[in-house]
Amino acid sequence: MNDRILVAPTDLLGDGVFETVHLRPAGPWLLDEHLARLSRSAAIVGLPEPDLTPVRERVFDTTGVLRIVYTRTLLDISIAPFPESALRERHAGIRVLSADRGISVRRRPPWSITGAKSLSYAENFAARRWAIRQGADDLIWLSTEGYVLEAPTSSVVWLTGDELCTVPPAEADILPGITAGHLLSLAPSVGLRPAERMITLPELAAADTIWLTSSLRGMAEVTELDGIPRPRSPWTPRLLSLLGL
Amino acid sequence: MNDRILVAPTDLLGDGVFETVHLRPAGPWLLDEHLARLSRSAAIVGLPEPDLTPVRERVFDTTGVLRIVYTRTLLDISIAPFPESALRERHAGIRVLSADRGISVRRRPPWSITGAKSLSYAENFAARRWAIRQGADDLIWLSTEGYVLEAPTSSVVWLTGDELCTVPPAEADILPGITAGHLLSLAPSVGLRPAERMITLPELAAADTIWLTSSLRGMAEVTELDGIPRPRSPWTPRLLSLLGL
Numbered sequence: 001m002n003d004r005i006l007v008a009p010t011d012l013l014g015d016g017v018f019e020t021v022h023l024r025p026a027g028p029w030l031l032d033e034h035l036a037r038l039s040r041s042a043a044i045v046g047l048p049e050p051d052l053t054p055v056r057e058r059v060f061d062t063t064g065v066l067r068i069v070y071t072r073t074l075l076d077i078s079i080a081p082f083p084e085s086a087l088r089e090r091h092a093g094i095r096v097l098s099a100d101r102g103i104s105v106r107r108r109p110p111w112s113i114t115g116a117k118s119l120s121y122a123e124n125f126a127a128r129r130w131a132i133r134q135g136a137d138d139l140i141w142l143s144t145e146g147y148v149l150e151a152p153t154s155s156v157v158w159l160t161g162d163e164l165c166t167v168p169p170a171e172a173d174i175l176p177g178i179t180a181g182h183l184l185s186l187a188p189s190v191g192l193r194p195a196e197r198m199i200t201l202p203e204l205a206a207a208d209t210i211w212l213t214s215s216l217r218g219m220a221e222v223t224e225l226d227g228i229p230r231p232r233s234p235w236t237p238r239l240l241s242l243l244g245l
Numbered sequence: 246m247n248d249r250i251l252v253a254p255t256d257l258l259g260d261g262v263f264e265t266v267h268l269r270p271a272g273p274w275l276l277d278e279h280l281a282r283l284s285r286s287a288a289i290v291g292l293p294e295p296d297l298t299p300v301r302e303r304v305f306d307t308t309g310v311l312r313i314v315y316t317r318t319l320l321d322i323s324i325a326p327f328p329e330s331a332l333r334e335r336h337a338g339i340r341v342l343s344a345d346r347g348i349s350v351r352r353r354p355p356w357s358i359t360g361a362k363s364l365s366y367a368e369n370f371a372a373r374r375w376a377i378r379q380g381a382d383d384l385i386w387l388s389t390e391g392y393v394l395e396a397p398t399s400s401v402v403w404l405t406g407d408e409l410c411t412v413p414p415a416e417a418d419i420l421p422g423i424t425a426g427h428l429l430s431l432a433p434s435v436g437l438r439p440a441e442r443m444i445t446l447p448e449l450a451a452a453d454t455i456w457l458t459s460s461l462r463g464m465a466e467v468t469e470l471d472g473i474p475r476p477r478s479p480w481t482p483r484l485l486s487l488l489g490l
Contacts, residue, residue, distance in 0.1 A: 006251055009314065107345055118365075119257055121258040
């Protein structure tokens with residue numbers, strides 16, 4: 001825990017990729033999916049295919065958080081305690097703001113790396129700190145065209161009738177959410193229809209329920225969006241249970 | 246040279262700031278300006294004011310590149326050899342593409358960190374790799390509104406008549422270029438008038454001369470913009486000499 005690692009100064013320039021995996025009592029949750037996404041992110045930032053044997057062969061005898069970092073010079077595995085805040089948000093829900101990220105989805109540059117989980121995470125942290133200064137817990141990013149994108153460290157999932165939706169990652173040029181994808185794949189088992197849709201903020205606000213999903217939170221229900229309270233959903237405990245939480 | 250440093254895993258998430266200083270035979274060039282910018286960048290990403298005594302007190306007995314990295318847990322100083330490419334570009338000039346960064350200057354988010362030299366540099370590297378794949382040496386970023394912003398690791402400076410210009414950093418939400426600022430402050434000594442202007446790509450293309458300026462390159466003349474060759478300027482050696490290069 002809280003290991004220190006030896007790096008080259010250039011490793012500190014955010015030019016690499018990472019994954020955060022929930023270490024559950026049964027082992028690392030959805031590890032294959034995380035490793036596949038790490039490889040995909042690496043390709044987006046022009047890194048060679050990583051050799052993930054050290055991760056696959058490692059035996060994890062603790063719960064908590066597994067972080068895998070891959071740069072041009074290193075593949076590092078570290079383990080940290082599970083953050084209390086994620087547990088709290090999972091059960092109490094979160095108050096969320098929406099905010100224009102100032103980025104267009106229609107005019108993405110050819111070198112765009114927003115679809116990779118890159119180590120250049122400063123904007124994600126800065127946006128989250130801004131939301132907290134406004135008295136919220138988190139924020140949802142919108143494109144300059146008004147489309148719902150993602151949250152700085154989570155995917156947006158919503159329920160309208162019996163349709164469980166998320167944002168299409170390729171079309172929105174966002175990170176494919178592993179928890180969101182897993183949840184949608186399980187939706188039919190509880191009578192819900194999975195779908196991916198580009199939506200605007202008013203459309204999202206009109207959904208029955210909104211969640212932010214991520215590996216550590218699992219899913220956190222949005223109990224307030226832009227200052228407007230939202231009724232709690234009976235689906236939250238059902239879907240958390242689907243995720244084994 | 247090429248030291249390895251001991252960091253916390255979270256130091257690898259790009260949530261810090263840095264400076265790159267040219268170590269000349271006379272010492273670190275414009276060190277005070279670089280340290281002031283480091284403090285300013287730190288404030289933008291929500292870091293406490295750094296204690297820069299270790300940098301100010303250090304005696305540098307070599308030439309090359311000084312890199313100062315500041316995160317929530319460390320202040321690191323490392324020295325690397327001067328890159329040959331910077332010397333070459335300074336004398337031979339560079340072929341540059343323009344490209345929309347997909348970011349609006351009119352709709353900057355309140356948490357924007359593009360005015361800081363943050364460690365989240367992956368997009369800068371990715372954009373540069375893209376330009377090189379297109380057969381160019383570098384690129385100039387445009388806002389979605391069509392304004393000239395900056396290059397991934399340089400400022401844009403241009404000459405029109407006797408006016409030596411750069412982009413206003415606060416208005417464009419870009420990094421204040423130290424070399425560009427220094428050059429403009431010296432402009433009157435060679436009969437040029439310094440100015441800061443928001444300009445579009447056609448206006449830039451119509452300038453007499455365009456340079457990309459940075460601490461290591463000093464200034465590199467743009468000899469080709471979007472595939473169109475540009476005549477060499479007699480001002481390049483004069484201004485390089487003003488910079489002591």
